[in-house]
Amino acid sequence: MSKKQQGTNDYGLSSERKGKQLSRRELLKLAGVGGIGLMLGGTGVGSILSVTGGKSQSSSAANGGSAKESIVPFYGSHQAGIATPAQNFLCFGSFDLTASSLSEVRKLFQAWTKAAAAMTSGQMIGEINDYPNMPPSDTGEAAGLSPSRMTITFGAGPSLFDSRFGLAGKRPAAFPDLPVFRADDIQPQWSGGDLCVQVCADDLQVAFHALRNMARIARGTAVLRWTQDGFQRSGQADTSGGTPRNLMGFKDGTGNPDTTDAAKMNETVWIQPGTGASWMEGGSYMVVRRIRMRIEIWDRSTLQDQEVTFGRYRTTGAPLGGQDEFDPLDLEKCDASGNLVIPETAHSRLAHMNGKVQILRRAFSYSSGIDAKTGQIDAGLFFICFQQDLRKQFMPMQHKLAAADKLNEYIVHVGSATFACFPGAREGGYIGETLF
Numbered sequence: 472m473s474k475k476q477q478g479t480n481d482y483g484l485s486s487e488r489k490g491k492q493l494s495r496r497e498l499l500k501l502a503g504v505g506g507i508g509l510m511l512g513g514t515g516v517g518s519i520l521s522v523t524g525g526k527s528q529s530s531s532a533a534n535g536g537s538a539k540e541s542i543v544p545f546y547g548s549h550q551a552g553i554a555t556p557a558q559n560f561l562c563f564g565s566f567d568l569t570a571s572s573l574s575e576v577r578k579l580f581q582a583w584t585k586a587a588a589a590m591t592s593g594q595m596i597g598e599i600n601d602y603p604n605m606p607p608s609d610t611g612e613a614a615g616l617s618p619s620r621m622t623i624t625f626g627a628g629p630s631l632f633d634s635r636f637g638l639a640g641k642r643p644a645a646f647p648d649l650p651v652f653r654a655d656d657i658q659p660q661w662s663g664g665d666l667c668v669q670v671c672a673d674d675l676q677v678a679f680h681a682l683r684n685m686a687r688i689a690r691g692t693a694v695l696r697w698t699q700d701g702f703q704r705s706g707q708a709d710t711s712g713g714t715p716r717n718l719m720g721f722k723d724g725t726g727n728p729d730t731t732d733a734a735k736m737n738e739t740v741w742i743q744p745g746t747g748a749s750w751m752e753g754g755s756y757m758v759v760r761r762i763r764m765r766i767e768i769w770d771r772s773t774l775q776d777q778e779v780t781f782g783r784y785r786t787t788g789a790p791l792g793g794q795d796e797f798d799p800l801d802l803e804k805c806d807a808s809g810n811l812v813i814p815e816t817a818h819s820r821l822a823h824m825n826g827k828v829q830i831l832r833r834a835f836s837y838s839s840g841i842d843a844k845t846g847q848i849d850a851g852l853f854f855i856c857f858q859q860d861l862r863k864q865f866m867p868m869q870h871k872l873a874a875a876d877k878l879n880e881y882i883v884h885v886g887s888a889t890f891a892c893f894p895g896a897r898e899g900g901y902i903g904e905t906l907f
């Protein structure tokens with residue numbers, strides 16, 4: 472009888488043994504790859520942290536649509552979670568490597584890739600999920616839940632290119648350190664990191680499960696440095712699929728480039744051949760800024776003041792002087808007194824960069840309790856954007872905003888990180904394989 476006929480999956484675990492105890496021999500075999508701790512979370516166990524042979528954690532269409540419909544393909548030429556329409560929730564993790572060799576980093580990404588492919592398609596991770604005498608490989612809280620359009624996106628921070636892993640020569644010129652911008656109040660607890668894992672899903676528990684298991688897999692190779700959860704209005708609350716509103720009450724995302732326009736994405740977001748960093752072709756540079764809103768002050772400002780701040784009407788999202796949300800900004804239009812209808816200091820005008828510079832924004836709101844020192848709400852925008860070149864896109868834009876934006880009266884940037892988000896992987900390959 473062949474292994475397959477016996478019900479053995481591709482990872483050598485017989486389904487006949489389900490629910491039975493591991494023999495001493497099996498235990499030693501598994502422990503031989505680095506001990507029980509590693510078996511559960513270490514990166515030396517790429518063969519163990521793998522898709523259970525077809526065992527799905529999504530039993531139903533519980534979260535709207537069939538489970539199949541809620542799967543965003545993980546493999547492809549670009550990573551999912553960049554051009555993908557934004558999901559309801561975000562669980563973002565920044566990691567620091569504790570490993571000292573590049574081969575350990577490679578093993579981590581091989582294991583992460585397998586686990587990400589499994590979880591985004593609704594599978595549990597690992598094979599050790601049915602032994603009564605073993606801790607399960609998968610933490611289990613996503614069992615029975617739909618994949619919820621989950622995407623898991625990986626990136627490398629600037630510190631990955633320091634002297635530790637011999638990658639210094641591979642740092643792309645388009646990925647320099649960010650300067651300190653005017654009025655920045657950047658705190659280390661929300662900044663930096665060697666690697667990032669951006670998990671987005673239409674269900675917070677599904678997203679949390681994925682980030683938590685990524686951290687378990689990384690044990691022994693990388694540790695979480697900081698995390699941030701984020702949210703948007705849910706698809707249930709707004710079935711129209713219209714532009715979501717930020718916590719200041721304004722539609723946020725209107726002026727984004729069209730992600731279905733391949734030419735536009737190749738011009739703005741995806742790294743093209745010939746930039747000197749061939750390992751990033753098909754990838755994108757991500758900027759993350761934790762921007763706290765001075766909500767209490769904003770809530771006391773008049774509607775007119777709020778609209779002048781953004782240069783848009785609150786109700787419709789249309790530019791001042793326009794009718795429809797998607798009307799172009801009329802930057803020359805003046806009122807009867809000769810004043811610009813969209814003022815010089817309006818956020819939309821400044822960020823528009825005269826139509827010459829664009830970025831892809833994929834921000835989420837955040838709410839993290841209260842500031843213990845002041846008693847004020849710690850909430851705002853977890854700003855995420857993608858682009859081809861930080862020097863030509865985010866940096867000049869943020870310099871302009873930092874210098875003159877009226878919105879600065881109501882916000883402060885408290886966290887900052889950048890990540891080179893790798894190109895996508897083909898099935899059988901792994902994320903990061905173009906670099907290590």
Ligand SMILES: C=CC1=C(C)c2cc3[nH]c(cc4nc(cc5[nH]c(cc1n2)c(C)c5CCC(=O)O)C(CCC(=O)O)=C4C)c(C)c3C=C
Pocket residue numbers: 717719721722723724725726727760762764781783800818819822823824829830851852854865868869872882
């Ligand atoms: C450096 C880039 C940007 C930062 C930082 C930023 C912070 C920020 N933005 C809002 C709210 C809105 N932004 C809007 C437009 C807009 N913002 C940026 C860039 C940054 N924003 C761009 C490129 C644009 C589009 C400009 C254009 O070409 O029209 C808008 C208007 C609606 C929209 O287009 O999305 C709002 C509202 C907040 C609250 C914030 C920090 C907390």
Ligand SMILES: [Fe+2]
Pocket residue numbers: 818822
């Ligand atoms: Fe903005």
